[in-house]
Amino acid sequence: xxxxxxxxxxxxxxxxxxxxxxxxxxxxxxxxxxxxxxxxxxxxxxxxxxxxxxxxxxxxxxxxxxxxxxxxxxxxxxxxxxxxxxxxxxxxxxxxxxxxxxxxxxxxxxxxxxxxxxxxxxxxxxxxxxxxxxxxxxxxxxxxxxxxxxxxxxxxxxxxxxxxxxxxxxxxxxxxxxxxxxxxxxxxxxxxxxxxxxxxxxxxxxxxxxxxxxxxxxxxxxxxxxxxxxxxxxxxxxxxxxxxxxxxxxxxxxxxxxxxxxxxxxxxxxxxxxxxxxxxxxxxxxxxxxxxxxxxxxxxxxxxxxxxxxxxxxxxxxx
Numbered sequence: 149x150x151x152x153x154x155x156x157x158x159x160x161x162x163x164x165x166x167x168x169x170x171x172x173x174x175x176x177x178x179x180x181x182x183x184x185x186x187x188x189x190x191x192x193x194x195x196x197x198x199x200x201x202x203x204x205x206x207x208x209x210x211x212x213x214x215x216x217x218x219x220x221x222x223x224x225x226x227x228x229x230x231x232x233x234x235x236x237x238x239x240x241x242x243x244x245x246x247x248x249x250x251x252x253x254x255x256x257x258x259x260x261x262x263x264x265x266x267x268x269x270x271x272x273x274x275x276x277x278x279x280x281x282x283x284x285x286x287x288x289x290x291x292x293x294x295x296x297x298x299x300x301x302x303x304x305x306x307x308x309x310x311x312x313x314x315x316x317x318x319x320x321x322x323x324x325x326x327x328x329x330x331x332x333x334x335x336x337x338x339x340x341x342x343x344x345x346x347x348x349x350x351x352x353x354x355x356x357x358x359x360x361x362x363x364x365x366x367x368x369x370x371x372x373x374x375x376x377x378x379x380x381x382x383x384x385x386x387x388x389x390x391x392x393x394x395x396x397x398x399x400x401x402x403x404x405x406x407x408x409x410x411x412x413x414x415x416x417x418x419x420x421x422x423x424x425x426x427x428x429x430x431x432x433x434x435x436x437x438x439x440x441x442x443x444x445x446x447x448x449x450x451x452x453x454x455x456x457x458x459x460x461x462x463x464x465x466x467x
Contacts, residue, residue, distance in 0.1 A: 151379070152386040155180030158240040159385070160232070162186045162223060162280065163250030165201040168299065168344050171374035172247055173205070175382045177214030181245060184236040185209065188222035194252035194268060215240070223250055223276035224268075233283045242291065243284040245385045248277035248321070249299045255310040266313045273317035278324055281339075285332060294337035295385040298325045299377075300396065302343050302447035305407060309446055322396060326409070329394035338393035340384050343407065344377040345400040345451055373401070380404055400451065405459070414440045 159176045163169040165187030177183045185206045189198035199220050206218035217239045221232040236243055251273045254265040281296055288294025303311045304318030322341050329339040377399045383389060384397075396407040416432035418424055 151179055151382060152388060153180050154245070154382065154385060157181045157244040157385070158184075158236065158242065159245040159247065160184045160186065160236050160243045160280070160284070161247040161249060162232075162276070163299075164247075165189060165198075165205050168374045168377050169247070169249040170205060171378035172249060172381045173216070174209065174212075174214070175375070175378035176245065176247075176385065177209050177212075177216060179382055181385075182215040182240040183209065184217055184219055184232075184239060184243075186219045186221060186223070186232055186250070188220055188250075190222070190252060192253050194254065194272060223280070224271040225275075226279045229276060229279035229283055233280065242287040244288070244291075244293060245295045245297070246280060246284050247297045247299070247381060248280060250276065251299070251301075251314075251317075253311070253314050255314065256312075257310050258312045261312055266316075269313040270317045270320070273314065274320045274324070277321055281324070281328060285328075285337065288337050289332070289335040292336040293387070294332070294335075295389075296325075296328065296332075296337065296339040297381050297384055298322075298339070298341045300325070300341045300343050302345075302398070302451060305343060305396070306445070306447035306450055308448060325396070326394050333393055336390065338384070338390060340393060341396045342377060342380060342384075343396060343398045344374075345398065376401060376404075403455070405455065 154176055157176075157180070159173075159181040161169055161173045161176065161183060164173040164183075164185040169187065173183050173185050183206075185202045187202040187205070189196070189201035191197040202218035202220050204218075206216040209216035217235075219232055219235050221228050221235070223229060223232065233243065252269060254269050256262070256265060277298060284296075285294065298321050300322045301314070301318040302308075303315040304320070304322055307315055325339050325341040332339060380397060380399050384392060396409065398405045398407060414436050416428070416435065418428045422428060
């Protein structure tokens with residue numbers, strides 16, 4: 149078996165019927181985990197489409213020698229998460245590895261976004277992740293072991309046009325990951341976030357109507373496979389990665405990268421007795437404009453180009 153073993157571990161993967169979730173379920177199972185495949189079979193917009201999907205995928209995994217069961221619970225309420233966790237525990241026992249991957253998109257420019265779309269996307273992408281995490285954490289704490297991996301998005305870190313609800317849900321999930329990592333670290337539980345770049349049904353709906361989008365889609369379709377994301381996810385689930393927590397990782401094909409997290413990058417101090425006058429603030433902003441302000445670019449624009457060479461850490465010779 150290539151990679152570390154997860155034999156005996158119980159994994160719950162949401163949104164595991166297709167794309168990244170399916171790749172994660174397969175990789176965890178290949179390494180010995182018993183896997184609950186959760187997927188309501190919704191379309192990317194959260195509409196009923198294939199209610200038997202999770203059960204077919206679980207059967208396919210079992211045919212490959214992986215212990216797996218399916219669940220079609222549609223997440224978004226605490227009661228739904230309670231049902232899902234109870235199903236997992238009846239099938240395999242308490243959850244050791246939770247991968248919150250399920251997500252939907254209902255994109256609209258912010259001036260056209262409806263309250264219903266806002267609520268639905270946050271319920272599915274953020275609330276459900278919290279509910280499920282909240283339910284599995286107590287038993288992880290009792291056993292002094294747990295691995296929680298949340299699939300976030302650069303739309304919540306960098307931003308993207310027309311994705312206020314999706315970006316807010318993923319930005320919230322990023323913050324939840326960090327705070328849960330702080331709360332749970334003393335109990336042997338790690339919580340990390342992955343912003344995946346992979347060719348899935350999500351990328352299929354992106355229109356190639358700008359040069360940046362053309363470049364982004366070419367990059368994703370040519371080099372970024374869900375299996376790369378799954379390998380990082382399985383690595384973070386290992387017992388040996390117990391010191392890695394509270395981090396935001398990204399994957400783009402053969403590239404794995406680490407995101408910075410917000411910290412002050414510039415400080416201006418007003419003269420004593422002057423306070424924050426308009427003149428002082430104008431000068432402070434002028435200085436920050438020269439290389440400090442974050443560019444107003446989308447995540448697709450950022451991720452459509454190679455990373456600067458100075459960010460690379462190449463393998464040592466012979467590795």
